[in-house]
Amino acid sequence: MMDSLDARRGFAVDVALRAGALALGMHRTLAPIEAKSAIDFCTEADRAVEQLVRQEIAERFGDAVIGEEYGGKAANRVWVVDPIDGTAGYIHGTKRWCVSLAYVWRGEIEIGVIYAPADDRLFVAQRGRGATLNGRPIQVSGLRHGAAPVIELGWSERRPLSAYCTLLQRLTDAGFEFRRHGSGALGLAEVACGLNDGYAELHINAWDALAGLLLVREAGGWTNDFLADDGLRHGNLLLAATPALGDRLAAMTQDLHQAAGQPAALAG
Ligand code: LIP
Numbered sequence: 001m002m003d004s005l006d007a008r009r010g011f012a013v014d015v016a017l018r019a020g021a022l023a024l025g026m027h028r029t030l031a032p033i034e035a036k037s038a039i040d041f042c043t044e045a046d047r048a049v050e051q052l053v054r055q056e057i058a059e060r061f062g063d064a065v066i067g068e069e070y071g072g073k074a075a076n077r078v079w080v081v082d083p084i085d086g087t088a089g090y091i092h093g094t095k096r097w098c099v100s101l102a103y104v105w106r107g108e109i110e111i112g113v114i115y116a117p118a119d120d121r122l123f124v125a126q127r128g129r130g131a132t133l134n135g136r137p138i139q140v141s142g143l144r145h146g147a148a149p150v151i152e153l154g155w156s157e158r159r160p161l162s163a164y165c166t167l168l169q170r171l172t173d174a175g176f177e178f179r180r181h182g183s184g185a186l187g188l189a190e191v192a193c194g195l196n197d198g199y200a201e202l203h204i205n206a207w208d209a210l211a212g213l214l215l216v217r218e219a220g221g222w223t224n225d226f227l228a229d230d231g232l233r234h235g236n237l238l239l240a241a242t243p244a245l246g247d248r249l250a251a252m253t254q255d256l257h258q259a260a261g262q263p264a265a266l267a268g
Pocket of ligand 1: 040086184185201204
């Protein structure tokens with residue numbers, strides 16, 4: 001299995017780089033977008049990138065795929081794919097978007113790759129073998145900066161805005177700074193390399209989160225058990241941080257996650 005994991009790691013890096021290049025090239029001639037909701041959109045690039053990744057996985061390994069645009073079913077060997085995470089940023093022409101791929105074997109996240117083509121940042125992690133940014137090892141902040149912790153928050157319509165605002169209040173009461181950038185995958189990658197100290201979202205889908213979760217863990221960080229309660233199919237609360245903040249983030253969010261709505265169904 002180790003050979004197979006090494007082969008899948010190399011494959012994931014290669015296909016993420018090519019998928020990112022495809023999305024970058026398509027931005028110049030982006031056709032009208034499809035609104036999934038008032039704040040959730042899909043472009044032809046989202047679909048083209050996911051189709052590319054699916055075809056390459058089918059031809060090389062034949063593993064199952066769960067993707068944001070075409071859904072899918074869990075299996076012992078399954079890839080979980082967000083073709084463009086940070087779609088709003090992509091549509092608006094910012095650099096804040098990425099391709100996110102995770103490989104899950106028997107319920108464990110074994111490989112995570114996040115590639116942000118617009119600023120050429122390639123994040124790679126393999127379970128038990130560390131995490132890198134553009135080939136260099138990365139580590140969570142450890143709060144070594146000595147300043148106020150910075151937490152990136154994600155939000156979607158799957159949880160009430162009031163719960164998000166309550167969390168903002170709790171963070172500021174605790175003396176934390178907060179940000180929102182619209183890509184959960186990149187937010188997690190930046191926890192892993194110490195550019196922020198934590199990421200929280202009251203509900204997020206597996207395709208946004210799994211690669212980044214492995215990056216944080218392999219960079220010495222703490223995360224919640226996202227895959228519990230069928231998180232792979234239904235999404236879940238997402239918490240990731242430098243270890244010193246884990247318990248505090250959990251205490252600030254558990255009631256908000258449980259109190260708000262039902263888990264979202266898997267797309268497709
Ligand atoms: C995004 C997530 C982010 C969330 C956004 C959006 P998308 O995914 O990565 O965490 O806060 O609302 O869902 O839609 O850009 O693939």
